[in-house]
Amino acid sequence: MKLTILFGGASFEHEISIVSAITLKEKLSDSDLSFVFCDQDHTFYLIEPSKMRATTFSKGEYKKMPKLVLSKGAFTQKSMFSSKEHAGIFLNLIHGADGEDGSIAALLDFYSIKYIGPRIDASVFSYDKRYTKWLCNERGIKSVKYEELSSKEHSNIKIPYPVIIKPARLGSSIGVSIVKEEGELDYALDSAFEYDKSVIVEPFLEGVKEYNLAGFMANSVMHFSIVEEPHKEEFLDFEKKYMDFSRSDRALKADISAELESKLKKTFIKVYKNLFEGSLIRCDFFVVEGEVYLNEINPIPGSMANYLFEDFQASIELLANSLPHAKRAKVNYDYIHSITKAKGK
Amino acid sequence: MKLTILFGGASFEHEISIVSAITLKEKLSDSDLSFVFCDQDHTFYLIEPSKMRATTFSKGEYKKMPKLVLSKGAFTQKSMFSSKEHAGIFLNLIHGADGEDGSIAALLDFYSIKYIGPRIDASVFSYDKRYTKWLCNERGIKSVKYEELSSKEHSNIKIPYPVIIKPARLGSSIGVSIVKEEGELDYALDSAFEYDKSVIVEPFLEGVKEYNLAGFMANSVMHFSIVEEPHKEEFLDFEKKYMDFSRSDRALKADISAELESKLKKTFIKVYKNLFEGSLIRCDFFVVEGEVYLNEINPIPGSMANYLFEDFQASIELLANSLPHAKRAKVNYDYIHSITKAKGK
Numbered sequence: 001m002k003l004t005i006l007f008g009g010a011s012f013e014h015e016i017s018i019v020s021a022i023t024l025k026e027k028l029s030d031s032d033l034s035f036v037f038c039d040q041d042h043t044f045y046l047i048e049p050s051k052m053r054a055t056t057f058s059k060g061e062y063k064k065m066p067k068l069v070l071s072k073g074a075f076t077q078k079s080m081f082s083s084k085e086h087a088g089i090f091l092n093l094i095h096g097a098d099g100e101d102g103s104i105a106a107l108l109d110f111y112s113i114k115y116i117g118p119r120i121d122a123s124v125f126s127y128d129k130r131y132t133k134w135l136c137n138e139r140g141i142k143s144v145k146y147e148e149l150s151s152k153e154h155s156n157i158k159i160p161y162p163v164i165i166k167p168a169r170l171g172s173s174i175g176v177s178i179v180k181e182e183g184e185l186d187y188a189l190d191s192a193f194e195y196d197k198s199v200i201v202e203p204f205l206e207g208v209k210e211y212n213l214a215g216f217m218a219n220s221v222m223h224f225s226i227v228e229e230p231h232k233e234e235f236l237d238f239e240k241k242y243m244d245f246s247r248s249d250r251a252l253k254a255d256i257s258a259e260l261e262s263k264l265k266k267t268f269i270k271v272y273k274n275l276f277e278g279s280l281i282r283c284d285f286f287v288v289e290g291e292v293y294l295n296e297i298n299p300i301p302g303s304m305a306n307y308l309f310e311d312f313q314a315s316i317e318l319l320a321n322s323l324p325h326a327k328r329a330k331v332n333y334d335y336i337h338s339i340t341k342a343k344g345k
Numbered sequence: 346m347k348l349t350i351l352f353g354g355a356s357f358e359h360e361i362s363i364v365s366a367i368t369l370k371e372k373l374s375d376s377d378l379s380f381v382f383c384d385q386d387h388t389f390y391l392i393e394p395s396k397m398r399a400t401t402f403s404k405g406e407y408k409k410m411p412k413l414v415l416s417k418g419a420f421t422q423k424s425m426f427s428s429k430e431h432a433g434i435f436l437n438l439i440h441g442a443d444g445e446d447g448s449i450a451a452l453l454d455f456y457s458i459k460y461i462g463p464r465i466d467a468s469v470f471s472y473d474k475r476y477t478k479w480l481c482n483e484r485g486i487k488s489v490k491y492e493e494l495s496s497k498e499h500s501n502i503k504i505p506y507p508v509i510i511k512p513a514r515l516g517s518s519i520g521v522s523i524v525k526e527e528g529e530l531d532y533a534l535d536s537a538f539e540y541d542k543s544v545i546v547e548p549f550l551e552g553v554k555e556y557n558l559a560g561f562m563a564n565s566v567m568h569f570s571i572v573e574e575p576h577k578e579e580f581l582d583f584e585k586k587y588m589d590f591s592r593s594d595r596a597l598k599a600d601i602s603a604e605l606e607s608k609l610k611k612t613f614i615k616v617y618k619n620l621f622e623g624s625l626i627r628c629d630f631f632v633v634e635g636e637v638y639l640n641e642i643n644p645i646p647g648s649m650a651n652y653l654f655e656d657f658q659a660s661i662e663l664l665a666n667s668l669p670h671a672k673r674a675k676v677n678y679d680y681i682h683s684i685t686k687a688k689g690k
Contacts, residue, residue, distance in 0.1 A: 014676040040676040042417070042455055058678035069414070072387070080425075097674060098455070102465045106451030110387055110443070120447045121476070124469040131466070134483045150619070198619070274495070274543070329442055331359040331385040333403035 001031045001317050002088045004075075006104065006115075008038040008057070012174050012195065013096030016245040016302060018057050020093050023246045023303040025052050030313050034086060036075055037062055038094060038104075044068040044075055046086060070111045089320050092117030092300060095245075096170060099300055101127045114323050116316070118279040118299035125275065126297040128169050129200055139270050142293045144286065147201045152189050154201075162204040165189060167196035178204050209287040210295070211254055213264050214305035215272065216280040216315070218322035222269060223315060225308035227261055229254035230284075245302035260287065267292045278324045280304055280315070346376045346662050347433045349420075351449065351460075353383040353402070357519050357540065358441030361590040361647065363402050365438050368591045368648040370397050375658050379431060381420055382407055383439060383449075389413040389420055391431060415456045434665050437462030437645060440590075441515060445645055446472045459668050461661070463624040463644035470620065471642040473514050474545050484615050487638045489631065492546045497534050499546075507549040510534060512541035523549050554632040555640070556599055558609050559650040560617065561625040561660070563667035567614060568660060570653035572606055574599040575629075590647035605632065612637045623669045625649055625660070 007021035068075040074085035102123035136143035175195040177188035214225040282301035352366035413420040419430035447468035481488035520540040522533035559570040627646035
């Protein structure tokens, strides 16, 4: 299968996207892979597979590689007298801003480029944690209660300590803090507001069980990964998550009952259906007293959660062959014709 | 003020966007206007203001005009040896798909082009009528109850007749029918499903009062239009709406109490704030027994609802000078540097 990995982006998660892409190069070695890099200035570059290492980007060497522009159905490499198209199916691997906020989805849809990744709507409901809560409420999915702050003024926080403070729109734990008492709150809010003008406050649930499950729909059938109980620390800070994004060893299946596994899958389907088609997502769940709570949707999980799938290569191929395509309106100028006719023009 | 009107789009509302643009040419005659047309193939053209008439498009004459491509901060006209940038502030006047579904917003944001129009999130919550209901529920705004159908199978519709059938994601009454009895239902569903794979059913409220109100935020202050009681027919079909999109005569202020006007404005603010900044929207309300219900959000209203504003030109200038801009992450490769250092590479 021919597949192009699109990575980078003007995002706080730019560097973990590079790590993800390097990891997928290994995990999808049976595919005919190409790599398109989006730099922080939103210029696209075609990257030689042999140059897919971190220093190509950190040292700016990518700037010597061919620039690409978006065109109908392809990224195109233009020179004075010729142009070469890079078409086929793309995998949107830009984590955070650009990739997960709906921008890349809109660009690829607009230029009729086929891709694996969340569509615009799905991006909006997963990128902004407030809208994820709305999705939960409307679809009957349990989620942790929250309060929203739009300024550092916090005298009215009702949730008792410990709380967790998160920027509304970032992933990978950037700007996230656990606050055990009021004295720590100001610093935590400063960190969070550095990244977003909206911040959410949630109770920090101690002793809660966490389970991750990935999946996708292909040919109207849901395909699930194994359920993993992620390595438990208070929470993963950015550097640990960074390493987490390069995971490639198969994870261990969580030791849970068939009943709980079925509950997790049912909740996953409630999240996914009629919204996330075309994408492989990872849902991170909390389980409290046997009840499943959605913590987070990762519509472009780190290294595509390859480590959760029994046959990751086959899963990606299955999904790539079952992508939704937008129906586009045909314009025939019927109304203008009939109106200009009526006006005698 | 220099302003470029972006219109057209691969949308069922392509033709009414042309009508809107021609209307704005007159209504914004004190501005230095340019026109960029997006055809149904998603190619952009620079249109001479003197050529802004319907037949330029219906007869395909626009194809002889200069093509433009998106580039950083501008639409660029490229020839073999030179390129000319068309920069400045744009007004997104593409109704329906492309313009109101978040695509154009994403494109303009991605290329750092300043524009009047709904951002990606705002587009998702106004373009899809289901998500507008979610917004209402979450923000404490009353809306008409509804049911969703994803296939013509309708044995379980609980709302009593008469009902109104709407495709979930189209504006301008396209595919909308009033169904008075079950015998009319199949035909109405056929029409609606022609345009969308999701259809919503609402009770058809007879004898309800309708009021339209437009507004925008500039420099953190809300600016409202007059409230209009729209010309009442059962509902506006496409041809009537089409004519409606070319409205340019000042509307009459509805004869309502100060109390009701204040209620409408309060509801408008609940819809707008922290979501629609950067856009001038029109909200269409129902009033039932003194209670305000949101019927529809038009994030790019026909001819920008110019006829509702006392000084439309000044309103657009005010908004154009107070546009939100997305904060973009800076990438400095700190993590890659520290990790490659630790590895001794």
